[in-house]
Amino acid sequence: MEIHFAPLQGYTDFEYRRIHAKHCTGVDAYYTPFLRWEKGGVRDKDIKDILPENNEGIRLIPQLICSDTDEFNRLADAVQEHGYAEMDLNMGCPAPMQTKLKRGSGILPHPSLVESMMKEMARRPEVSFSAKMRLGLDTSEEWKELTDILNSSCLRHLTIHPRIGKQMYKGEVHMDSFSEMTQALHTPIIYNGDISCIEDMEKLASSFPNQHGIMIGRGLLARPTLAQEYLQGREMPEQERKDKILAMHEDMLDYCTRKYKIDSQILLHIHAFWEYQESQMERKAWKKIMKAGSMKNYLEAIRQI
Numbered sequence: 001m002e003i004h005f006a007p008l009q010g011y012t013d014f015e016y017r018r019i020h021a022k023h024c025t026g027v028d029a030y031y032t033p034f035l036r037w038e039k040g041g042v043r044d045k046d047i048k049d050i051l052p053e054n055n056e057g058i059r060l061i062p063q064l065i066c067s068d069t070d071e072f073n074r075l076a077d078a079v080q081e082h083g084y085a086e087m088d089l090n091m092g093c094p095a096p097m098q099t100k101l102k103r104g105s106g107i108l109p110h111p112s113l114v115e116s117m118m119k120e121m122a123r124r125p126e127v128s129f130s131a132k133m134r135l136g137l138d139t140s141e142e143w144k145e146l147t148d149i150l151n152s153s154c155l156r157h158l159t160i161h162p163r164i165g166k167q168m169y170k171g172e173v174h175m176d177s178f179s180e181m182t183q184a185l186h187t188p189i190i191y192n193g194d195i196s197c198i199e200d201m202e203k204l205a206s207s208f209p210n211q212h213g214i215m216i217g218r219g220l221l222a223r224p225t226l227a228q229e230y231l232q233g234r235e236m237p238e239q240e241r242k243d244k245i246l247a248m249h250e251d252m253l254d255y256c257t258r259k260y261k262i263d264s265q266i267l268l269h270i271h272a273f274w275e276y277q278e279s280q281m282e283r284k285a286w287k288k289i290m291k292a293g294s295m296k297n298y299l300e301a302i303r304q305i
């Protein structure tokens with residue numbers, strides 16, 4: 001069963017991925033946060049994120065979000081230029097800014113649009129495409145209209161986050177619908193949503209023994225060693241885990257200090273590294289880090305972990 005690191009805009013950029021892969025094992029593939037077509041091109045920042053020299057030694061799957069086949073082709077061309085033979089189509093983003101343009105989960109109520117995207121994928125046999133989707137935008141039934149289209153597509157795998165777009169990232173995940181999808185779809189399936197510990201992963205592996213893999217986002221940001229621990233079949237001793245986090249943090253702080261010259265900017269970006277770790281730390285220590293308004297207070301908070 002493969003373990004994939006979910007894309008998280010604002011968190012899993014190339015520097016985070018590089019640092020994660022340097023210090024932790026167990027992740028089979030990383031995805032970029034979605035690339036989009038904006039003001040006549042792809043943002044420089046997004047191109048930098050996929051440059052092969054910024055992603056050495058990892059399996060990186062660039063992700064595209066698009067509202068029509070023109071956008072799809074322009075983005076796919078831009079990514080292919082950098083030598084990628086794998087790409088992922090975002091059919092899950094719930095942000096209204098995207099869904100109102102029929103992007104992300106906004107595409108799900110439009111089977112003909114999904115079909116046209118799948119047809120464009122088939123026109124690039126040199127690229128292996130995957131997609132990431134929700135159950136629907138407004139209802140948990142929308143996927144049913146897409147079954148035949150997905151089953152006759154060339155998708156290498158399909159990641160399913162079993163919520164609807166309207167739920168954003170909260171509320172229950174619909175495991176019954178996920179189970180139904182695994183039976184209706186022939187594409188290799190990757191489960192995604194709310195996995196935060198080894199037990200969650202084991203439960204999924206035993207409930208869905210035929211699934212291709214698991215994708216984890218916030219769970220890995222909270223506990224970067226999670227995939228490694230799962231593969232090793234045991235929790236890592238606390239001190240070892242802490243040492244790893246601190247080693248990752250040292251690399252991240254070094255990067256932020258080189259990139260951002262002003263303390264307030266450095267703090268803004270380094271706080272993202274800690275943001276999802278609240279559940280894994282002593283609450284007081286986490287709060288002190290997140291509330292530090294000066295570099296002096298921040299470094300003092302880190303020393304106290």
Ligand SMILES: Cc1cc2nc3c(=O)[nH]c(=O)nc-3n(C[C@H](O)[C@H](O)[C@H](O)COP(=O)(O)O)c2cc1C
Pocket residue numbers: 006007008009010032033034063090092093132161169192193194195215216217218219
């Ligand atoms: C801040 C944030 C940014 C995200 N950015 C993306 C993105 O760029 N592309 C994408 O497919 N999903 C994105 N997601 C969704 C995650 O990839 C994932 O599907 C979601 O967090 C559920 O998985 P998890 O519970 O393991 O985190 C984002 C989620 C969050 C919270």
